[in-house]
Amino acid sequence: MDPVEVAAAPDAGPGPTWQSKCPWGAPNTTSISCSLADVMSEQLAKELQLEEENAAFPEVVAVAEGPFITGENADTSSDLMLAQMLQMEFDREYDAQLRREEKKINGDSKVSISFENYRKVHPYDSDSSEDEVDWQDTRHDPYRADKPTTTPRRGFTGKGKDITTKHDEVVCGRKNTARMENFAPEFQVGDGIGMDLKLSNQVFNALKQHAYSEERRSARLHEKKEHSTAEKAVDPKTRLLLYKMVNAGMLETITGCISTGKESVVFHAYGGNVPEDKVIPPECAIKVFKTTLNEFKNRDKYIKDDYRFKDRFSKLNPRKIIRMWAEKEMHNLTRMQNAGIPCPQVVILKKHVLVMSFIGQDQVPAPKLKDVTLSSEDMKKAYYQILNMMQQLYKDCNLVHADLSEYNMLWHDGKVWLIDVSQSVEPTHPHGLEFLFRDCRNVSQFFQKGGVAEALNERELFNAVSGLNITADNEVDFQAEIEALEKMNEDHVQNHGKKLSVFSSNGDPPIYDE
Numbered sequence: 001m002d003p004v005e006v007a008a009a010p011d012a013g014p015g016p017t018w019q020s021k022c023p024w025g026a027p028n029t030t031s032i033s034c035s036l037a038d039v040m041s042e043q044l045a046k047e048l049q050l051e052e053e054n055a056a057f058p059e060v061v062a063v064a065e066g067p068f069i070t071g072e073n074a075d076t077s078s079d080l081m082l083a084q085m086l087q088m089e090f091d092r093e094y095d096a097q098l099r100r101e102e103k104k105i106n107g108d109s110k111v112s113i114s115f116e117n118y119r120k121v122h123p124y125d126s127d128s129s130e131d132e133v134d135w136q137d138t139r140h141d142p143y144r145a146d147k148p149t150t151t152p153r154r155g156f157t158g159k160g161k162d163i164t165t166k167h168d169e170v171v172c173g174r175k176n177t178a179r180m181e182n183f184a185p186e187f188q189v190g191d192g193i194g195m196d197l198k199l200s201n202q203v204f205n206a207l208k209q210h211a212y213s214e215e216r217r218s219a220r221l222h223e224k225k226e227h228s229t230a231e232k233a234v235d236p237k238t239r240l241l242l243y244k245m246v247n248a249g250m251l252e253t254i255t256g257c258i259s260t261g262k263e264s265v266v267f268h269a270y271g272g273n274v275p276e277d278k279v280i281p282p283e284c285a286i287k288v289f290k291t292t293l294n295e296f297k298n299r300d301k302y303i304k305d306d307y308r309f310k311d312r313f314s315k316l317n318p319r320k321i322i323r324m325w326a327e328k329e330m331h332n333l334t335r336m337q338n339a340g341i342p343c344p345q346v347v348i349l350k351k352h353v354l355v356m357s358f359i360g361q362d363q364v365p366a367p368k369l370k371d372v373t374l375s376s377e378d379m380k381k382a383y384y385q386i387l388n389m390m391q392q393l394y395k396d397c398n399l400v401h402a403d404l405s406e407y408n409m410l411w412h413d414g415k416v417w418l419i420d421v422s423q424s425v426e427p428t429h430p431h432g433l434e435f436l437f438r439d440c441r442n443v444s445q446f447f448q449k450g451g452v453a454e455a456l457n458e459r460e461l462f463n464a465v466s467g468l469n470i471t472a473d474n475e476v477d478f479q480a481e482i483e484a485l486e487k488m489n490e491d492h493v494q495n496h497g498k499k500l501s502v503f504s505s506n507g508d509p510p511i512y513d514e
């Protein structure tokens with residue numbers, strides 16, 4: 001079996017308790033004041049992050065190095081996790097055996113018997129309903145005996161003189177030996193299980209007692225250790241979540257980390273197979289949204305005012321808000337997929353973990369537009385494609401990317417792919433048009449600098465995408481008009497409970513109703 005392992009980040013120093021417990025490492029507490037636009041800029045985010053990382057982790061690369069799941073670098077620091085993994089591995093083997101038996105019994109028979117209810121590993125999405133509860137809480141106890149071979153209720157097996165009862169000394173002794181297997185994995189039982197060893201009830205009970213007290217002791221130790229290992233790049237619960245996906249066969253292997261950002265860590269994985277007819281892409285990207293809120297505070301603005309999430313936002317705890325980011329990315333990707341925009345295809349969402357198709361090949365992610373050198377012909381092609389995509393995004397998906405730049409566009413298969421849409425909002429978001437204008441500015445600047453003579457300037461691009469007709473010929477006035485429009489819409493919503501029809505995305509010239 002392959003235990004999950006992520007290299008440990010070093011102790012990031014003291015901080016408020018909730019921070020020091022946070023598995024992502026406490027951030028540097030130097031606060032840098034900057035405008036919203038700066039905060040939202042991916043480029044700035046990357047720079048700040050680099051600075052932070054250099055300061056906090058001088059030499060260590062947190063996750064980027066080394067394989068993610070391997071046999072060699074087993075993390076033995078967490079007994080419970082190891083036990084759970086072992087259990088899952090056992091369950092999977094058990095199921096495989098069950099399937100073989102099912103097949104053998106059924107053969108070519110027209111009437112078949114299903115062992116489905118006896119399976120231990122259930123399809124990877126079977127527990128989506130327990131979203132509010134951590135799955136390991138609802139799982140059965142990993143230390144519990146799985147299916148002890150019991151004597152039938154009538155109390156004996158066999159026939160005539162071969163009858164044996166449950167009190168038979170030999171049977172009982174063997175059974176006691178076998179039961180030792182159910183002790184905690186770290187409890188050394190020697191190789192007695194493999195031998196025809198017969199333990200008396202008395203010896204067995206004494207051993208059992210000892211095993212339990214050992215278990216409690218190791219639980220206490222484990223609790224202590226947990227604090228020191230908490231600085232890992234993904235927290236144990238996330239690791240279990242990932243492991244579960246591997247174990248359920250949905251993912252073949254998680255090979256390594258592609259990117260560690262402020263708000264997410266992205267891994268590469270090879271897709272597996274699932275019994276259902278759902279097809280898993282051969283290569284997947286797993287985006288794990290970081291479960292600490294400090295980096296997300298900046299982004300409140302996006303979700304708080306997004307009416308789709310409005311009712312839910314105020315009632316939620318930080319953990320749920322982070323799941324909401326993941327959920328938002330999923331919904332937005334789905335909209336884009338439906339509109340035919342090249343983007344990752346959603347495979348599954350599990351709490352704060354989003355699995356999607358991988359853009360790239362053989363573990364190598366497609367380069368970002370900022371990192372690739374395109375011929376002038378390709379550059380022009382890319383520009384028109386993006387113009388088209390921005391219009392589709394606005395009109396067909398009713399979305400504004402809100403972090404669109406050469407950092408969130410990948411070049412793959414001779415075309416541009418859009419990624420990173422967790423912060424995308426609808427155009428009627430109170431700041432939606434400002435976000436769009438910023439996107440337009442990034443795109444215009446990139447292509448103008450890149451030598452595309454046809455590239456519209458940011459204002460022309462804004463009008464071309466939104467279908468609005470803002471006539472201001474300078475940036476300041478243009479921006480002011482955008483804000484006035486947003487305000488008008490907000491007031492309209494306040495007073496009339498509906499949006500301005502200027503936002504009806506039919507491409508017609510804007511009509512201000514009343």
Ligand code: ADP
Pocket residue numbers: 258259260261262263264265266285287344356357358359360365366368407408419420421
């Ligand atoms: P963030 O910028 O918020 O950390 P992104 O969604 O932009 O998150 O992902 C970070 C990086 O991970 C991207 O720049 C890209 O290099 C890589 N990446 C993300 N999703 C995929 C994907 N589906 N296929 C290939 N690479 C991806």
Ligand code: MN
Pocket residue numbers: 042407408420
């Ligand atoms: Mn990004």
